[in-house]
Amino acid sequence: MDTFGLLMEGFAIALSWDNLLYALIGVSVGMLVGILPGLGPSAGTALLIPLTFGMDPTSAIVMLAAIFYGSMYGGTITTVLVNVPGEAASVITGLDGYPMAQQGRAGVALGISAIGSFIGGVVAIIGVVLVAPMMVKFALSFGPPEFFALILFGLTMVVGLAGKSVIRGMIAVLIGLLLAMYGMAPSSGVVRYSFGITHLIDGFNFVTIAMGLFGLSEILIGMEQQLKNPIKPPAVKGMFPSRKEWKPSAASIGRGTVLGFFMGLIPGTSSVVPALMSYSMEKRLAKDPSRFGKGAIEGVAGPETANNSFTGGALIPLFLLGIPSSATMAVLMGAFILHGLQPGPTLFIQHSDFVWAVLASMFIGNAMLLFMNLPMAGMWAKIASVPFKLLFPIIIAVSIVGTYSISNSLWDVGGLLFFGLVGYLFKKADIPVAPIALTFILGVMMEEALLQTLAIYKGSFLPIFTRPLAGTLMAMSVIALSLSIYAGFKNKKDNLADSEA
16 A cells, blocks of 8 residues: 555544543643643653553554654743743743743734744654655664664764753763663673562562653752743734745755754754754855844744754654654653553554554644644643642652552652652752663663674674674764764863963
């Protein structure tokens, strides 16, 4: 059956009343997650995974994916209105979105954000629909050496893009790899580092780690910030740009769509990267760059489109190779595995109904979000004024109950509290936590790929370097890591020069 026919079958499944309901729940929760400072797509997705236990896998992933891209929309609202980013990528939007709100143009900033997000999200999903089936055969040609090299490349990108310091990024990556080594070895079945604790025989639970590092830690950080600085959002009026602003906005949306989609294909990136690149590109191309930072509409349209287009592009490495390209995709991949679905090239063959239903649901979800963001933006803005001292205890309680429901064990609750505290302390120390989750799930896959390579090639490491694709990826890893280290030293040198001046 051709791609169009498969997509129509996907729509038939996605348009069933239960999947429509789950998509609506997902985008609504995603909007709420994005609006509430201190949460974000990773945290929201991780916190709600336990609620999907017992659900049909298609409905579960439809809802969790909707939370992901819904939070991208929602994070813009508090960023524009009160300059408090709901999620990381919205920080870039705030550079011009908040000045627009101060000028009485909050509605215009939110309107162009919603339109750009819708176009970027829909075009990216069209790209996935067109590109992914053609890449299945290519993905099937990947052997263990290629998978090992690809995962290693992803880890080097994680280090390079993890934060301000390469060393802190490496620390986070090594912690993630260490956590991945606990429990039963994938090849021999030998139990490692259990210390006689039966709960550690199967290693740490990814959902517990994700909910702690992203969910609980973000809640603690949010409580600290919001209780000190209560927010009062301004009124939202007039959702559409002026006639002369449509042309530059449309150009920014087009560039952001292409940039975000292709950045989503690169393992180890996050939505922050395409948003920042889009902002830099728009400022460089502008006739008057001095407008940026003072309310330039292109500085809102481009980054917002790029971070939503990124969510579509990031599906390709997840679906085809089983490689999560961001922290949220790692959480989503954990949900796949919990529901008995193994991402990879065979997913399109063995579970094609599921794949096409999820893709179709993303078209529907983006349409829902456009309606929720244009005529209903004022209603969502009012949620930002709800006292956080009322919201945070409820979220923590739901998190604890959800964690306990994973295996009806207080061990998992203890793990949630432990990793939540670790995440909180790491964020205070400016050590990124996203690489920990990414490398935890990639570390197991990398070890399996390495052991399979050694078994196939009789203990030789050479195929990792001599096979064309694997060797190219290894060379790219060395280049990426070298550039990251160089950039780190250069930034440190520039900072020292600035402090001396």
